[in-house]
Amino acid sequence: AQRVTQPEKLLSVFKGAPVELKCNYSYSGSPELFWYVQYSRQRLQLLLRHISRESIKGFTADLNKGETSFHLKKPFAQEEDSAMYYCALSSGSARQLTFGSGTQLTVLP
């Protein structure tokens, strides 16, 4: 069975500080990992996917298969980054996403 764990329900950092949102997964095959974000009063939306190896809004995430982690990082947090972040996993054969329980990030001024 696949499982996604986000150990922090709440995370607060000051503006300009680095931020790391943790995500660990368990899956026996080759997973595809994603980060979704939900800003206040907006829809849940895809932020980035590990396959693309892209930086979106200054955020990056590296898949570490040895540690089964996919942490989301940004070197300098901004107040507009305050949102709920979900890590998600898709197995090779299934098309549905398994989400973690989410981390509410608050960037303080």
Added chain:
Amino acid sequence: DAGVIQSPRHEVTEMGQEVTLRCKPISGHNSLFWYRQTMMRGLELLIYFNNNVPIDDSGMPEDRFSAKMPNASFSTLKIQPSEPRDSAVYFCASGTSGIVGELFFGEGSRLTVL
């Protein structure tokens, strides 16, 4: 495109009543998902349709929950009878089965069962 459309946005009902949530996916998408969001459990997948056919309903809590997709542009999630523990935000999302992981979510239906 207006995106995934869900109705109602808010529903308050009494225990024992029937609740029907509706979803219109994005035109051209062939996968549809129903998720439930709670503070304690986060986002849980309830059921997943591909080409209008239910593929995985293992997340449906119990027989009180049922979902249908009679055509490519409409799906319903029904709870009968409703219970206070069903209170949550229910999200519908659609996607293309050829593109893994990219789901487009609706705004959600916030259900409160008194």
